[in-house]
Amino acid sequence: MIESPSGFWGPVVWIIAAIVALLIAYFIQRRGEKAYKKGVQSETFLMGNPKLSEGETHVRAHNIYWGFFEGLKKYYVPTITAHTGIINDHLIWLIASIAIVIIILFVVGGI
Amino acid sequence: MDKLLTHSPILIIVIPLVVAFLTPLIGRAGGKARNVLVVASLAFVEFLVIILARDIYLNGIHIYTLGAASPELTLPGGAMVPIRIILEVDAMSIFMGIIWATVSLTAAIYSISHMASETGQNRFYALLLLMVAGTFGMMFAGDLFNLFVFLEIASISGAALIAFRTRFADAVEGGFKYIVISAVAGLIFLFGVGLLYAQYNSLNIGFLANAMQYSTLDKIALTLFLVALTIKTGMVPLHMWYPDSYTVAPANITAMLVITSHACMYAVFRVCFTLYGITLDPATVGWIVIIIGLLTMFVGVTMAVFQTDVMRFMSYHAISQMGYMWLGVGVGLAVLGNPGALATYGRAAISGGIFHILNHAMYKPLLFMTAGALYHRTSTRDLNKMGGLGHNMKFTLILYIIGTLSIAGIPPLNGFASKFLIYESVYQFNPILAVIAMLVSIITLASFTKAFQSAFTGPQLPEYKDVKEVPKSMLIGMGILAAGIIFTSIFPGLVLERIVYPATDALINQGAYINAIMGGGTP
Amino acid sequence: MEYIPLNFPFLAAALLVGVSFYIMIFKRNLIKLIMGIAILASGVNLFLVSLGYRAGGNAPIYTDVPEGPMVLPVPQALTLTSIVINVAVLALMLTMVIHIYRHTGSLDSEKSRKMKG
Numbered sequence: 060m061i062e063s064p065s066g067f068w069g070p071v072v073w074i075i076a077a078i079v080a081l082l083i084a085y086f087i088q089r090r091g092e093k094a095y096k097k098g099v100q101s102e103t104f105l106m107g108n109p110k111l112s113e114g115e116t117h118v119r120a121h122n123i124y125w126g127f128f129e130g131l132k133k134y135y136v137p138t139i140t141a142h143t144g145i146i147n148d149h150l151i152w153l154i155a156s157i158a159i160v161i162i163i164l165f166v167v168g169g170i
Numbered sequence: 171m172d173k174l175l176t177h178s179p180i181l182i183i184v185i186p187l188v189v190a191f192l193t194p195l196i197g198r199a200g201g202k203a204r205n206v207l208v209v210a211s212l213a214f215v216e217f218l219v220i221i222l223a224r225d226i227y228l229n230g231i232h233i234y235t236l237g238a239a240s241p242e243l244t245l246p247g248g249a250m251v252p253i254r255i256i257l258e259v260d261a262m263s264i265f266m267g268i269i270w271a272t273v274s275l276t277a278a279i280y281s282i283s284h285m286a287s288e289t290g291q292n293r294f295y296a297l298l299l300l301m302v303a304g305t306f307g308m309m310f311a312g313d314l315f316n317l318f319v320f321l322e323i324a325s326i327s328g329a330a331l332i333a334f335r336t337r338f339a340d341a342v343e344g345g346f347k348y349i350v351i352s353a354v355a356g357l358i359f360l361f362g363v364g365l366l367y368a369q370y371n372s373l374n375i376g377f378l379a380n381a382m383q384y385s386t387l388d389k390i391a392l393t394l395f396l397v398a399l400t401i402k403t404g405m406v407p408l409h410m411w412y413p414d415s416y417t418v419a420p421a422n423i424t425a426m427l428v429i430t431s432h433a434c435m436y437a438v439f440r441v442c443f444t445l446y447g448i449t450l451d452p453a454t455v456g457w458i459v460i461i462i463g464l465l466t467m468f469v470g471v472t473m474a475v476f477q478t479d480v481m482r483f484m485s486y487h488a489i490s491q492m493g494y495m496w497l498g499v500g501v502g503l504a505v506l507g508n509p510g511a512l513a514t515y516g517r518a519a520i521s522g523g524i525f526h527i528l529n530h531a532m533y534k535p536l537l538f539m540t541a542g543a544l545y546h547r548t549s550t551r552d553l554n555k556m557g558g559l560g561h562n563m564k565f566t567l568i569l570y571i572i573g574t575l576s577i578a579g580i581p582p583l584n585g586f587a588s589k590f591l592i593y594e595s596v597y598q599f600n601p602i603l604a605v606i607a608m609l610v611s612i613i614t615l616a617s618f619t620k621a622f623q624s625a626f627t628g629p630q631l632p633e634y635k636d637v638k639e640v641p642k643s644m645l646i647g648m649g650i651l652a653a654g655i656i657f658t659s660i661f662p663g664l665v666l667e668r669i670v671y672p673a674t675d676a677l678i679n680q681g682a683y684i685n686a687i688m689g690g691g692t693p
Numbered sequence: 694m695e696y697i698p699l700n701f702p703f704l705a706a707a708l709l710v711g712v713s714f715y716i717m718i719f720k721r722n723l724i725k726l727i728m729g730i731a732i733l734a735s736g737v738n739l740f741l742v743s744l745g746y747r748a749g750g751n752a753p754i755y756t757d758v759p760e761g762p763m764v765l766p767v768p769q770a771l772t773l774t775s776i777v778i779n780v781a782v783l784a785l786m787l788t789m790v791i792h793i794y795r796h797t798g799s800l801d802s803e804k805s806r807k808m809k810g
Contacts, residue, residue: 061587061663063594064515070582070660077582113558113629120478120553120624124616128476138473142410144809146347146726146802149411150354150717153401156408157358160393160458167454168389315771322778326785333789339796340807346723346789353730353782354717357737360775361710364737367768368744414808476810 176241178222179234179257182215182267183307190299197292205282208295212278212302216271223264227672231686232259233312244687252374252687258312260683261672265524266309266436268669269531272654273429274302277422280539280647283640284422284546294334300327301426308433312687313373314363314445317437318356321402324430325352332419332427344418347411355398362394375445376687379680384449392450395441396458402434405496406466409489416485417551421542422647424481425535428488432527435495439677442503447680456504463500464603467493467610475617478553480541483621484534487577490610491530497607498523498592501599502678512678515595521674522591525666529584529658533576536651540570543640543648544625553624560626562637567626569648574622576655578615584658702743709736723790723800727783734779741772 060069128135174181189211197204226232234241234257244252259267278298285291304327307320329352333345367373369388370381382388397408404412412431416424442455470490477483502520505511543566544559545551560567572583579589589611597604639645658665676682709732716729745765751758753766790800797805 061591061666063591064518064598065594066590068581068587068590068662070587070662073582074660113631117557117628117631118623119557120620123620123623124475131472134472135476138469139476139810142473142810144410144414144806146350146411146723147718147721149347149351149408152407152410153351153354153397154714154718156400157393157397160397161390163458164389164393164451164454168451315774319774319778322782326781329785329789333792336792339793342789342792342796343805343807346786346793349782349786349789350726350730353779353786354733356778356782357730357733360771361737361740364741364744364768364771367771371765373767417808473810482808 174218175221175225177234178218179232179259179310180236182218182222183257183303183310185211185215185218186299186303186306190296190303193296193299194292197295201291204292204295208278208299209275209282211299212271212275215302215306216275219264219267219271222259223268226259226261226264227668231676231682233257233686234259251372252377255316256312256374256376256687257310258376258683258686259310260686261676262436262439262524263309265528265669265673266433267306269528270302270305270309270429270433272650273531273535274298274426276535276647276650277426279650280422280425280542280644281420283643284420284542288335290334294331297327297331297334298423298426301331301430305430305433309436313375314366314378315373318360318363321359321434321437322352322356324433325349325356325402328352328423328427328430331423332415334420334423338418340414341418344415348415351401351411355402358394359398362391362398365391365394374687375440376684379445379447380684380688382446382449384446384451388446392441392446392455396438396455399434399438399441400462403431403438403492404489405462405492406469406489409466409470412489413482413485416488417479417482421481421538421545422535424485424542425538428534428538429531431492432531435492435527439499443506443677444680444683448507452506452508453504456500456502456506459496459500459503460603463493463496464606465493466490466496468606471610471613471617475613475620479551480544480553480556480621480625481538481551483553483617484537484541487537487614487617488530488534490614491526491534491577493610494589494592494607495523495526495530497596497603498526501596501603504599506678511599515598517674517678518591519595519599520677521666521670522588522595524673524677525591525662525670526588528665528670529576529588529655532651532654532658533573533585536569536648536655537573537577539644539648539651540566540573543644546640546644547637548634553621556625557634558626558628558630559634559637561630562634563626563639565639565645566648569652570622570626572652572655574615574618576659578618579611580615582659584655584662587659587662699748702739702746706736706740706743709733709739721802723793723802723805726802727786727790730786731779731783734775734783738772738775738779741768741775744768 060067189207193204196207233244235244236255238246238254244256285294301324304320304324308317308324311317311320329345329349332348333342335341365387366378370378372378401408416427467490470486470493474483474486474490477486498519502516505516548556576583576585579585593604593607713729713733713736716725720726745768747762747764750762750764753763793805794800799805
């Protein structure tokens, strides 16, 4: 168990509580529907639509979270154009950072 | 056994170096002999690190003077200035040493089957052992110039390992960017070392910490050290080379390179806490470190959600998690001059940051190795092409889930324990920092769910019908790290008391570091 | 000889570092970038050697030494180590540029990159 300035965290108690909760859920599930046949009742219901191949029904990675990127376009477009991949730009950032940190240290701390 | 313990700092650095030069020779006798030699030498180094760690936690700082009559003789004949090269191993150095010994042993076991189809494997293992020796030297160095030399050794061998598969164009480009950035950063670091030498006439960290007055040239030297080591660590806004280089390396080399950039971060902490200590402006430098940490967390994770190349995705997450460590230690640095706040939440903040280094060093190599396992079996890194691999690769799926829950900070895994410490102590310094940290944690979980859905779940695609599970040695390598994660999750208090709090106290306590050198006895 | 100020080597080192920063920012050719890093290495090495100089000093060798101060030997050792490390780094960088040229046919830092974002 670890202590922090305003609380504590004990993983062993959490794991025991989680196991008890999962056991309760399991016992509730065992009292369920007895006439369930595995595999038959979980097929996709297509309503007469054509059955697509597996490659077409799987959602690809560049389509996930489209809404998130559209909503944050103002932040994303400048950031992605800033990551150019040109080695000269990496070195410009390095020299600019040295200059900025020197200016901050001298202005705040005094020469 | 006693002699082994006294000489262990130099043996830990020298054994990988010597075996690196023996490897091409033994490799002529066959691949199996060379693999056994490499794994045996790394296992012996791990044994040495463990006995050295036990000695440090019992007896304090361990000094090793090269070439003296006895290893603790730093000031011979009543001299006022320590001479000779001195290796000083305190609790923070051996903390990084334990991590590095374990991860490099794991990566070497993983690479036995991952690199089995490449030619030139003798040179690969020689470079790997050189990188191990270089990073150990960086962690144990007691003076600034040896830090520079070992930093360059680790960089050169790291760049050659990144560009190892020269048949890929982007691998060579990644290696080129790595070596250019490392060369420029190393030269800027050397300029700072020259500035300090010109003023105080010594290179030893303990002596410089004693004699330090914070003059103008010292401020410029602090800037040069900070920025040069920041770009080697890969913090925003100097991070843009990091995903390019770490995407194209073989997966276990990326795992080792992440720990090498942690060693550069350890060098930043060594410079800020031990070399300068109280004399620098704690509020200013602390806030610079905190702002860099916040920017890194946020930019790292928002760029990571966007990626479709699985190794590039993991690299951006590595950048983002390092922001957490800088945030925790930066808060500790900002309250260094304020003993009340330091005792209340500063020490807990630094401990949270250091504990996060340990956790990150366990789950990040695991995640990189699972990405390497995906690449090994499907020959592509593009998430757009993968799908439904969880049907075939069940063990990789379980290891990936353990890594995801750990990096996102979900209880009961160890990521939650360290993030909990960071949130609670940083909140008392400034509430906004904790809010941004939690937001970044949520976006981390979201992005890992995206990669999980793309690669593992879904129907089994026809082109991956006969993909098998990865070979046994890769599973053993990943299993060692997963076992470490589960152990740290169930007993975080044990790990905190034994390993992390001594490291925190060694960082805060500049006086003990100086006394170990300057009080080191006359014969 | 009396008209050259005593901190002339430091000005020369700063000038070399400044020229190398200009080259690294503005020149797109990869070979010129590597030459810029070599000039930066020369500037830092010159700075290290010249900070050990003492006015009117002799070489730091004890055999048949004339009277007077000696220059500091430690920066000379640091400079030698730094020269050797930079030779290895430059050789590695040039090898990688050869491979990049074979793969992409161009030496421009913008046209030969394959990764961005």
